[in-house]
Amino acid sequence: MSTAEIDSTHPLELDQPRFSVKNPEARYDKQGDLSDAQRVETAMRYFVKDFGAVAATYLESCIHCGMCADACHFYVATEDPKYTPIWKLEPFKQAYKREAGPFAAIYRALNLKKKVTVEQLEAWQALIYDSCTLCGRCTLICPMGIDIASLVGLARHGMNQAGLVPHELWAVAERAQREGSPLGATPKVFKDRCEWLADENQVAIPVDKAQADVVVTMSSIEIMKYPDSIVATAKILNHLGLNWTFRSDGYEATNFGMLSGNSAWQQEASMKLIHATIAAGAKLLILPECGHAYGAMRWQGANIYGKPLPFRVLHISEFLAENTKNGAIKTKPLGKTLTFHDPCQISRRGGAIEAPRDVLNGLGAALIEMKDTKGVNWCCGGGGGVVTIHRADPIRYKAFQIKMKQVDDAGAELLVSSCSNCRQTFDDGQNHFHWDKTMLSLLELVADNLEDK
Amino acid sequence: MNSLTHINIKVINPLPCQSAGLSGNTDAILHEILALLEAFVATGQTGAIDLHSLPLTVADYEVLRTTLGDGEVHAHINVIGKTEVRETLYPGVWWLTYYNMEEDIVADLLEVTTIPEILKSPAEDVREGLACLRDLTGAVTMM
Amino acid sequence: MNESDTLGASLVRSGVSRRSFLKFCTAMASLMALPPGAAYAMADALSRAQRQSVIWLSFQECTGCVESLTRSFDPTLEQMIFEMISLDYQETLQAASGEAAELARVEAMKSSYGKYLLIVDGSIPTKDGGVYSTVAGVSNYDRLIEMAKGAAAIVAVGTCSSYGGIPHANPNPTGAVSVSDIIKDKPVMNVPGCPPIPSVIAGTLAYFVTYGKLPELDHIGRPKVFYADTIHDRCYRRPFYDQGKFAKTFDDEGARNGWCLYELGCKGPTTYNACATIKWNGGVSYPIESGHGCLGCSEPNFWDNGSFYRPLSTPLASNTHIIAAGTLGGIAAGVVAAGLSRKHQTHIGEEK
Amino acid sequence: MSTPTNRVIVDPITRIEGHLRIEAETDADGRIIRASSAGTMVRGIELILRGRDPRDAWAFTQRICGVCTLVHGIASVRAVEDALKYDIPANAQLIRNLMIGAQFVHDHVMHFYHLHALDWVDVVSALKADPKATSALAQSISGYAKSSPGYFSDVQKKLKGFVEGGQLGIFANGYWGNPGYKLPPEANLMAVAHYFDALAWQRNVAQLHAIFGGKNPHPNFVVGGVPCAISIHPEGQGASSGTTSLNVEGLQKVQDIIHQMRDFVDQVYVPDTLAIAGFYKDWFKLGEGIGNFMSYGDFPEKGMSDASSFLIPSGVILNRDLSIIHPVDLNAEDQIQEYVAHSWYDYSVGKNKGLHPYVGETNLDYTGPKPPYAQLDVEQSYSWIKSPRWKGHAVEVGPLARVLILYARGHEQTRELVGMTLKKLDLPVTALYSTLGRTAARTLESKIIADAMQTWYDNLIANIKAGDVKTFNEKLWEPSSWPSTAKGVGYTEAPRGALAHWIIIKDGKIDNYQAVVPSTWNAGPRDEEGQEGPYEAALKGTQLHDPKQPLEILRTIHSFDPCIACAVHVTDPEGEELIKVKIR
């Protein structure tokens, strides 16, 4: 089935709390017209391509102690051994040993490691995509220090090339590639939206300024579902009196290319932002409240660009923290207790752990930390594209219960985070469980409480 | 005792046992003697225990010696070194210690019998002695 | 020559009383760990028999085994050769030489054919027709075959005749072998040691004389009664081994305090012999008591167990060059493997 | 086995160590014209040594011989120590002296009574002796305690029972009744009694080796000192400490043994030698040998490096000329050389050349007859023994050589002992160059050494009392501390004569090892110039009374105290084909 057909047969569902395809029961989890043998062949080739020294070190080091299971929300929620993080890499590991490890020649010659089969790959699709949010909590427990999340990310490349991506995730990614936004936020839609929001909220939202000091980006979730973020961003940047702009040639920071495993698509999406920022002559690129966007641009952007970026890259929370600490942003005291959910890609794996707390501190909010917080905070369960995949819902909801309990136990009045993907997952969970907690955006919270000049 | 001031004390054959404590073998030996003595009284079956083959400490020997004690008979035999034969406090239980010419112990036995074989005059020796005595008295008579 | 003279009669005539003979038998029985009553049976059997004819052949040897026998305290050599056995041929001790000696051997063989005990010390060279050791122009090999025919049993005294010993040590220039390598149709008892403890030689002879057969042997032909335990098991320094107290040199505090010699290469744990119990030279000492580790001399191939000062837990030799070659090979293999993988990856990159 | 060409063959020569064969050619009167001495056994111990740990070498070389059991051990550890410049503590030097000394006294006494005596003593004749007269004889020559008529009567009774029992054992087929036996029955009985006493005595004195070396035969040694630590603790040492055999009791036992040795030598050995010699004075004219003598020297007072402190000095005497003592240098390539012209070896430089032990090579090259054989071809090669030469001279080594050098150097005790002996027997000094001269020298030397042992013991005790209990130098123990190549020579005076081992060490392993031993010097065959070895020269001119009873040959050969296993060795530094055999 051609890509357009898939999109037309299964158009995106935008009205639900989370984005996905319509009619998910009719699944289309294989893409393209490759034969089984070709799929295996392709998957193997692209697995092999990614086996550098770091990946090899990790794949050689596992001692099968099984501790990673104890860090993973999917395993902890289900107690199903197949959700043990390292087990999700079994075919990948098998491919490594057979094709690229130091003893590969022996493994091949004696057939000690069998070739990976298409059945295996199909079976593992659900493990590589459905049950891994790439949150990397397991990395923190592994006694060998193996970064399992990064390996799952690599494994998705081969799966993607073999056309073995879960239906919804593939569809979203494909649309992002085709339209520039997974959720249909084309430049035109974006510009219209900005114009409308500027009018509605009486706030200046500059788009496509030729020159600006700061280029700001948004995630399509925000554009389509949480447009208040655009307004909040504009309010704050205007409040700071910065020369900033959105760029219609690079505004969308989401990373379904990466999540689905399509490096090419990811590269294209990232380059758009980089070129736009350079075109504007900006010295700062602000990333939106989107976790994977942070990892993709902050830590991979320069590598995709092939050299150091000529501008700084900051997550919006980092930007807020800088300006809160230097006193540029002044807010009214919030006077409420709140708890903060650390988005994995920004906090645990991105290193921006203290930034949101600095911002909250500036807000005068009484922060009540959850029991396991900061770097070891539990994942929302929806990252890494999982929230789009319908068949993952049962385990995702189970995992979300851990999160709910954690938030409830904290006993704060408000729940805040700085990742729209988390926010979407929380909203969906709230809706599913009829929970009384609504996740707030850190950005919006700041914007709403700005002290009038 | 390991002092140089004692260098001129002549020490002959220090006991081979090095450790001082009890090995726990003495009880077993005493029980074995009891069994042998019972058998001897009931059936006349004699028996013996070879102490040399058992790992006994100095203290073990001391215990055995004081427990068994000295009885009425104490004999010395003088052939290729001396042999000591002592009846213990328990008639029928004999302690025999065999020394060689260099006064090392070559065998150390506890025998259960009315009289140890080695004390008896061998029949052939008696006959030969008789012949000798006859020769002697014959010679005397002839003189 | 009075052919029917018994040992008992002979002893009486020599002024040896029956009591002293009984005592001698008691000591032997105790040494052999026989049941105490066995002494009487032994005395009885011996006094009725002629002295056992023994023919002793010396091959590739150093005479240490015979010398050891002369140091025997219980029984003494005199007791043995005058009261227990008739040593009819023994080159080191016998009066006659040359033809007269050869004649003594032939006469003894004839008169006790099928009954004499053959003792052998020294290994037998088999290379090049046995030219490496001859007596009276006859190779050791031929002499052994000849003398084994009429023997009731053969006792290989010393490690050389038991297992080949030092002539057999690598590279074994003369093709030396043991008695049991050659003689397959007669009972052969090995009494190894370099040399063996004299009481052990004497004790095993006494057993044969008493019972007319060899005692129970272990899997390599040694009498179990003397070779059942390791030196280590019976060593007076064993408690220090258990405590982990070891002499590090021959003259440190541990050495002076009689600590375990394991680290100095003692082979006591793998050596089966009675040194630690019977001890040497009338019980005054044994190698470990005198500060040197056991060489393991009652074990086959003990000469080829690496240095005597190499502890048992270490490799026999430091083949560092082989290991180093392995390491370099490993590096090379690693480079090749990584190179192949990289090539594989680049190839895929180009395909794309 | 006499051949038409009047050849007397004695094989085996018994009452020696090892396998020796003598082939003597006689004239019609039974006088020996030419004798050939052949060693008939080889093991290849030096070849076995190659590639091994030099610290292990002593154990291997010690097994060259179980009779002179420790001398090769000593020579070997000294060779390694010489190569490594490895000093040993003073106590170790004293203990080694005591052990070598004990070996001398023990070995000489055993040789005299158990190996040599039956050449002079007719055992059967002793049955005819009167115990009372024997007792009187014994008491007239010595104050030895066991000299009562009852004692000799017991011995005689024992012997009688034994002989009448019909099983003669080791005495079977002896040359009893041969007119060569000259002793009266009483002297024979006394000697037989002492034969038994010496057996008991040697058992006891061998314990000295067991205390220091753990056992005898083959006591243990160690490069860098002695293995047995001195176990003398301060008062009140804890119960957890153990001991070695060298504790207070052990040291006391050593003292007892030295007393026993000296007593036996003074009261039995010396008197018996003189008494028996008195009946065989003609043997002070026979068996003269070659008149060249050599000693390497031994028993250092201050260590091997100071030869002036040796009890027995080194030197060579040529042609009986006691006025010149030539110095010996074991490292000089032109002094000590081995020849193989009549030995079953081959040299790459030609069979007639001589080689110094450092460059020595030996390829086994058997060219003798295929066994069984009746006769060797003594014009060609006929022995496994090589022919060592000092500056081309055949030399005799052993007690006679040592006593002569001591005598020539004016050693007081030696002069006194030799003088007394000659005076008692009414003989000139030249009587020493003979079969019995050799035997008497052995006896006198035993006394000199037994007396010296007391001094060494006293020095050892003095050191210990002064707090010096060091017996081992650990400095160069680890092979990693050694130079990559080293060579050295270790020497000692063995009971049978000058003994030296040459070693070349390479990368911590033995690269080449060569021993030239006393019996090689004495028992070697003729060299390429036809120059006879000492055995061969000593036998020449001997009149045989009865070729079937070659008592005369035995007397002279035994006077050298042969040790044939020692004499035969093999090595090959080139690593070429080691063994070639051509059997004719």
Place this chain on the structure above:
Amino acid sequence: MDLLQFARGPALTWAATVFMFGITWRLVGILLLKRSPDFSEARNATSWLGAVKLIITRSWPRREFRQRTLFAQSLGYIFHVGLVIILFGFAPHILFFKALTGLGWPNLPSAFIQLTSGITLAALIVVLVRRLSHPVLRLLSNFDDYFSWLVTFTPVATGMLAVAHFGARYETLLAIHLLSVALLLVWFPFGKLMHSALIFISRGTTGALFERKGASI
């Protein structure tokens, strides 16, 4: 050549050779694979510090994981510490290392080593039982896990028997022990036992990468 000579001679030599060959092969084979440069702006320049930090701190679990991993961690610690004590504290083993490297150090009392061996064996048995019964471990385990367990367990067990002279003649026990060590050495580079070397590389890699990002380690 008897069994002990074989074990102490060719077996150990070749096992050590295979050991070194395999280890270098594997490490070089891994480390020489491609590495891409990282152009992103580092949050912390001292990435090596992160490597050291993770190598050290990952030796015990973070507070948050402690409860869930307490048993497994303790078990691991018991047998690892036990193995270290046995390997480096027992006099004959020290001699082994000294013969190979020339380095020696004081030994621990033998009785303590025996006790430790007992505890270690018990812990290893529990480890095996756990691996066989715990669903996650059972799923993950393959031949390598069981064989590596076996080649670790065997030397300890045979060593204990040898020291106690139990079950056979000492030279046989010692030979079996040495052969089991040889087997361990031969298997070591090819199985998961390599983690004893890889643990530093793996932890160090993550530590360095994460420290650079300021991420949680």
